[in-house]
Amino acid sequence: MAPSSVFGLRLRQARELAALTQEALAVRAGIDEFTASARISQYETGKHVPRYEIACRLADALKVPVAFLYANDDGTAELVLLWQHASATSRREALAVLSAGAA
Amino acid sequence: MAPSSVFGLRLRQARELAALTQEALAVRAGIDEFTASARISQYETGKHVPRYEIACRLADALKVPVAFLYANDDGTAELVLLWQHASATSRREALAVLSAGAA
DNA sequence: CAACTAAGGCGGACTTAGTGG
């Protein structure tokens, strides 16, 4: 089913990017395997939203910044995804560009 | 009291940046004034974490991206703060810098 | 006025069990 919440949408995006099943993701995040499938499905379909601690563990398992899972707009989402893979020098340069170019 | 949770820390950071009282913030976010002080205090001290919908309203009232309130590391937090004030051209340039400079 | 807290009700996350691709 199509994700209805922002969190669910981002979670599914990140999981498909990582090419993991819902259960594999949950186990990586330290969630009991017997409740794994149900919980991830509930998150992605927007039925429920996990506690922040769980969100952090999911983000770690998916290797994305936890802020990505809560990003409302696609621009911010893409930004933090690129950020995590960028080198230290690129990060400094990007911050300089942004702070110099305030609207 | 010192904030114990990430969300509470970010919320307080953004609120003090906006120079608002806890009650003023809550009212701006559409929270009933009689429960305002208690709820914001509980958020900032890490006693509770609000629903995502409430977090979005708080972020709007504070004029920060909602992802900022969930940012684990200071680098990501600073990044999304600069992002929202940057011009469209600066944003494109920053994205180009980050995508070119993957570690 | 501004920030914080204890206690209780109650909505929603988590568990269980099971269905459909």
Added chain:
DNA sequence: CCACTAAGTCCGCCTTAGTTG
């Protein structure tokens, strides 16, 4: 195997009321 869902339990947010600088 993989994704999804209904129903019940129970934890934690929200409310109330009141305390502290």
